[in-house]
Amino acid sequence: MSIRIALAGNPNSGKTTLFNAFTGSNQYVGNWPGVTVEKKEGKLKRHSDVIVTDLPGIYSLSPYTIEEIVARDYLIDEKPDAIINIVDGTNLERNLYLTTQIVELGIPVVVAINMMDVVKKRGDKIDVAELSRQLACPVVEISALKGTGVDTVADMAVEAANGKPTVPQHSFSGTVEHALAHIEEAVVHDMPAEQQRWYAIKIFEEDEKVLERLNIAPDVMAHIKEDIASAEAEMDDDAESIITNERYIYISSMIQSCYKKANKGQLSTSDKIDKVVTNRFLGLPIFALIMFLVYSISMSGAALGTGLTDWANDGLFGDGWHLAGKSEYEEAMDTYAKEYLFSNVEFKETIEEAVAAEVPGAEDILGAVEDGSWGDFEEPYEFFADSLAEQGYDISEYVTYAMGDEEEGIEPAGEVPEPENYGTWVPGIPVLIGNLLEKMGANEFVTGLILDGIVAGVGAVLGFVPQMLVLFLCLAFLESCGYMARVAFIMDRIFRKFGLSGKSFIPVLVGTGCGVPGIMASRTIENERDRRMTIMTTTFIPCGAKLPIITMIAVALFHGSSLVATSAYFVGIAAIVCSGIILKKTKMFAGDPAPFVMELPSYHLPTVGTVLRSMWERGWSFIKKAGTIILISSIVVWLGSVFGYIDGQFGFSPDMELENSVLGMLANGIKFIFAPLGFGTGVEGIKATIATIMGLVAKEEVVGVFGVLDFAGLTKLAAYSFLLFNLLCAPCFAAIGAIKREMNSAKWTWFAIAYQCVLAYAVALCVYQIGSIFTEEMNVIGLIFAILVLVGFFYLLFRKNKYDENHLTVAVKKTKKQMANVSE
Amino acid sequence: MRTLRDVAIGSTCKVKRIHGEGALKRRIMDMGITKGVEIYVRKVAPLGDPIEVTVRDYELSIRKGDAELIEVQE
Structure with missing residues (x-):
């Protein structure tokens, strides 16, 4: 029978490097069901019957982030045969916090202390034997980067998988243990013995996800709650915080007996780098320089x-x-x-x-x-x-x-x-x-x-691959050397105002070159909500393929004025900012925000292998997932453009006039939609509609279909409205494929596309109808509609955020407490 | 009430209590900011927010708004 081993550890603890060392090229990358969190599995080297699952990097097994929920659901429901807990030796104290939770799961645990080479270089000492005794599980020193100790950990984990589960050694203070004992007796006694402690602690913490699942009888729950309340009163804190506190107290005592730091207070190399790189005055120029490099390496001509x-x-x-x-x-x-x-x-x-x-x-x-x-x-x-x-x-x-x-x-x-x-x-x-x-x-x-x-x-799929691989190489380097966390640190203040992460800067920047890698670059954002918001808004910024449309309209109607291009970028940025503000107030993005309490990991040079592997994984996942969509859509559009009526007879012709094709007929049928935007009437209307549809294949196709000549039939205002719509509406199929890949959900993909189209329509409508006041073509009904849309837009923009997490939850909890007091 | 937000850059303080609740409080505590721990305020981001602190021997960044939940004494 095959053995399943889970690899768990903090972010930045070297988990990915260790996983790669375990499995080599024998990996399968996918997603955890229903979420955008990546799931990696692989066969352990030298043990073909052992499967290693790489859990997301987490700090705790709390029920608050998707990564944590995914990890604990897997550990509790799938019950792997053993867990390898990778611990960063240079950051022992906080890393052991997760360890104290993992040993409670009733699964054999092997602790691998990583970065031992760095620890030794610093002159620090970790007493492994003592740590192993206190945790009651095997502890191995390793360096995933150098490959030392990796085989030992693997062998020990396989051995542990056939042994007894790890029994947690730490106890909490008397009051807490008393309450836990009650809970064990009242609720969890018929569960598997090794999982009882985990469940008891979760019930004590009043962990919603666990309570939901256990469905405890109300009278039993009321009884338990009394115990919890008395513990809370005695320790003057809420139950969840009591447990967290107790864990850290236990770790502090363990650290004192197992860990000796050589030189306290001296600046490490990483500290020295950080002093310059995120310096109050140098921070922004350095950031600009690095971003410029990333951009030019992945985009500019010579590169x-x-x-x-x-x-x-x-x-x-x-x-x-x-x-x-x-x-x-x-x-x-x-x-x-x-x-x-x-x-x-x-x-x-x-x-x-x-x-x-x-x-x-x-x-x-x-x-x-x-x-x-x-x-x-x-x-x-x-x-x-x-x-x-x-x-x-x-x-x-x-x-x-x-x-x-x-x-x-x-x-x-x-x-x-x-x-x-x-x-x-x-x-x-x-x-x-x-x-x-x-x-x-x-x-x-x-x-x-x-x-x-x-x-x-x-070709359309693969044409994107080279520049994406180059970009992913840059991103992988920035991530693994530790600078990416600093990007968030530096940009957070601006981006959080409209519901994005500081790390959203990179997708938007890359999006000015091409939206596809831009969307893929959102992968570096940990928080799912920020990531979704970034994916939805990145393509608003004019990409390289939209430039020909801008240029053509500027040349054809505005004497090549550079104002057209400037305004296009301005509209793009405004669309991102306004969307952020509007969307963060909607139900879909409501809920507890991810607190921005973020580790700034030590700088270190990543290995070539890790960076290349990350580059390849992302590139390949684009080819596979996005490729299918792009390919199918291209074929469908091609079929639509070559079948149609020739001299009154339906048939195929490779040189079909677009107006007579199926696509043309479709366009003729739906062009009325664009009439309020100024480009949906007459022959130009059909062509403009076809151009918009063809723009889905690739934005530069718009120019191919709707050439300079056709614009002669449009007013300046209508042409500008056409430009705005094509800039903001659904991106090309390649980008839609990337959205699908990154959202990992059909619902969210459709929502993103629909939102983009609706916004594009609203903007073009307002600009055309309100702009018409200054021409002779003013349409009263259209104008009224446009003004209504505008009012609605401003309402959405400035309304109060009724999901404003902090204020609301505090208020609700306060009233709950007041009611509790009254009933007493 | 003196909070982490009020602590001058370059100085050290001791945590007295964490206010707030739910995800935010749990996250702050999960990252090692618990009662009695020492925090060194290292620097502030170039745009003035968030701040960078050293706690339990590693670097952590936290927004000033969230730092207000952490009651400290010097």
């Missing part, structure tokens, strides 16, 4: 993140990439373009005229022509060629002359350089599969489904 993501999107899942010789190819293209295109005087004059007429995009194109760079020319040309032509500055025939046009069968003027001929060219996966399908003679539909539906979908 690995973007480079890899671009490669994955354009190379691996695009046409292909140059293993070497990229610059030679680019040079050849520049030379070719100069000879056949840029040197054409008429061509250049047309662009210059367009610049003079202030046609959007013309300036970018002219700049590229003057620089003689094909790479810089290609992008704005693709983007703006149609609008140039529309306004009478058609340059497409010059480009076609130089580059040819395969579909029209026009040969290029000269010999266009082929990327394959320069350096080492590796074709992308779509090209390879496309060639394969062609050879197999697959029909258009199958080819389209595989290339545009499936491969593009997989």
